[in-house]
Amino acid sequence: MNPPIIKTEQLCKTYRQYNKLRHVLFNISFEIYSGEIIHLTGNNGSGKSTLLRILSRMTTPTSGKITGYGKLTALLETRTGFHPELTGLENISLFGAILGMRKKEIISYIDAIISFSGLENDIFSPVKRYSSGMQARLALSAACHYPFDILILDELLATADQDFELQCLEKFKSLSKEQNKTIILTGHDSSELPICNRRLLLCNGKLE
Amino acid sequence: MNHKSNWTIQARQPFVHFGIRLLFRNRHLIAALVVRDIKALYRQTVLGPIWHLVHPLLSTAVFSVIFGKIIHVPAGNVPYPVFFLTGFIIWNYFAECLNRTSTLFKDHLPLLSGLYLPRCIIPVNICLSLLFRFAIQFLVLIIIICIYCPPASQPKLWQILFSLLLLIPLIFQALGGGLILAAITCRYKDLSFLLSFTLQLLMYITPVIYPLSAAPDNIRWVISLNPVATAIETFRNLLFQSGTCSWTALLQCVWFSTVLLLTGLILFNRAEKDFIDYI
Numbered sequence: 485m486n487p488p489i490i491k492t493e494q495l496c497k498t499y500r501q502y503n504k505l506r507h508v509l510f511n512i513s514f515e516i517y518s519g520e521i522i523h524l525t526g527n528n529g530s531g532k533s534t535l536l537r538i539l540s541r542m543t544t545p546t547s548g549k550i551t552g553y554g555k556l557t558a559l560l561e562t563r564t565g566f567h568p569e570l571t572g573l574e575n576i577s578l579f580g581a582i583l584g585m586r587k588k589e590i591i592s593y594i595d596a597i598i599s600f601s602g603l604e605n606d607i608f609s610p611v612k613r614y615s616s617g618m619q620a621r622l623a624l625s626a627a628c629h630y631p632f633d634i635l636i637l638d639e640l641l642a643t644a645d646q647d648f649e650l651q652c653l654e655k656f657k658s659l660s661k662e663q664n665k666t667i668i669l670t671g672h673d674s675s676e677l678p679i680c681n682r683r684l685l686l687c688n689g690k691l692e
Numbered sequence: 693m694n695h696k697s698n699w700t701i702q703a704r705q706p707f708v709h710f711g712i713r714l715l716f717r718n719r720h721l722i723a724a725l726v727v728r729d730i731k732a733l734y735r736q737t738v739l740g741p742i743w744h745l746v747h748p749l750l751s752t753a754v755f756s757v758i759f760g761k762i763i764h765v766p767a768g769n770v771p772y773p774v775f776f777l778t779g780f781i782i783w784n785y786f787a788e789c790l791n792r793t794s795t796l797f798k799d800h801l802p803l804l805s806g807l808y809l810p811r812c813i814i815p816v817n818i819c820l821s822l823l824f825r826f827a828i829q830f831l832v833l834i835i836i837i838c839i840y841c842p843p844a845s846q847p848k849l850w851q852i853l854f855s856l857l858l859l860i861p862l863i864f865q866a867l868g869g870g871l872i873l874a875a876i877t878c879r880y881k882d883l884s885f886l887l888s889f890t891l892q893l894l895m896y897i898t899p900v901i902y903p904l905s906a907a908p909d910n911i912r913w914v915i916s917l918n919p920v921a922t923a924i925e926t927f928r929n930l931l932f933q934s935g936t937c938s939w940t941a942l943l944q945c946v947w948f949s950t951v952l953l954l955t956g957l958i959l960f961n962r963a964e965k966d967f968i969d970y971i
Contacts (some may be wrong), residue, residue: 519830543968544703544965546703547703548698548701548702549700549703550701551699553698553699554697557807558807558808559807560771561805565802565803565806565807569736570732574731575715577724578728581721581724581725582807585720586720587720
């Protein structure tokens with residue numbers, strides 16, 4: 485069997501709040517293999533976002549270690565780095581640059597991104613005129629078309645409408661089946677995503 | 693699968709980590725971000741980059757009336773407006789760099805919290821985007837100097853190029869100071885109050901509106917401790933042979949700015965890894 489694409493060992497995150505320590509994550513250890521779609525669930529404040537922030541290098545763990553390989557793309561908020569004054573097109577090419585791509589490479593993906601997002605008519609207007617759903621569409625389309633090995637999406641799917649959500653899930657399924665990509669999605673406890681291979685349930689900072 | 697790079701995330705990261713190589717590897721991203729800043733700035737404006745000239749020219753008009761006509765500040769061998777404009781453009785670049793770097797976590801939060809990019813790119817991006825503005829102002833300044841200066845003291849090409857080298861210690865200082873402030877203000881916001889008026893006061897102890905030679909001896913040494921003063925004085929000396937220029941002061945300025953930048957980088961590196969938890 486292949487080695488895990490992400491392996492966390494004894495991950496802890498502690499915040500200091502009013503001179504009291506608050507353990508947001510406590511001894512989290514798991515392994516994720518390539519080609520898996522993981523559904524990370526838990527109630528509000530259970531540490532989902534913190535875990536994803538650590539995975540995407542936004543912040544550092546207090547202790548513990550994560551090892552992994554491959555290119556990791558993470559989208560943690562809806563307005564991911566979009567500049568409100570720039571057009572949708574300019575923003576997705578900037579997005580590509582942030583993911584470390586050259587101009588030439590970016591251009592080869594642009595058409596697929598635009599047609600997947602269904603925003604052909606609005607692609608030349610500034611992002612500040614987009615609704616939050618449209619922004620989510622654009623961000624999601626860009627994220628799943630630019631090359632990656634691991635994709636982390638937090639809260640984004642919830643912003644897009646049902647049709648687009650299904651379209652994305654379909655895309656994720658084919659990405660994981662055909663190209664062996666790994667995808668991590670979040671959601672609340674109740675929602676079930678049929679495409680996910682595995683569920684990781686966080687409860688008060690512990691893995692269940 | 694072995695061709696893909698392995699990575700680890702750990703609590704402890706190298707203490708000193710300057711990331712020159714990281715900057716080089718991300719040069720395309722830096723270029724894209726600078727283009728983004730410049731493009732976004734001129735959206736929905738009619739005059740676009742011309743606005744960069746309005747601010748210095750308007751200030752020059754006001755300051756020239758006050759300090760050139762009412763309080764007769766000696767300006768050496770050039771008319772006072774030219775003298776002032778030279779200092780003002782440099783000061784403005786420095787102050788703006790410092791100011792924007794110090795608030796970089798707050799200003800770039802949407803970019804920094806949504807998806808990961810190496811944080812040390814942002815300060816570089818700030819001073820490069822501002823350099824565009826400086827370039828426009830500098831060009832106009834050179835034209836004005838050539839019109840107003842007597843032909844004997846007009847700057848030669850090597851002097852103009854050499855004066856641009858002074859930007860390096862200036863950028864080092866602005867980034868160094870800005871990064872130190874950014875590192876502190878992401879946890880304690882007090883300093884941002886201080887900065888807003890200190891920068892204005894700092895301009896008065898920098899020879900922007902007066903030449904260093906006009907200051908009395910007992911104050912002059914205080915002013916010449918200010919490394920921005922050295923940069924401005926040398927700049928004027930190169931462009932129209934007024935103002936003091938000494939190698940010791942210049943060396944001191946370079947030495948100081950390097951130390952400041954290194955301090956800033958160390959503090960910034962410590963702050964950036966978990967600033968998102970505090971801001």
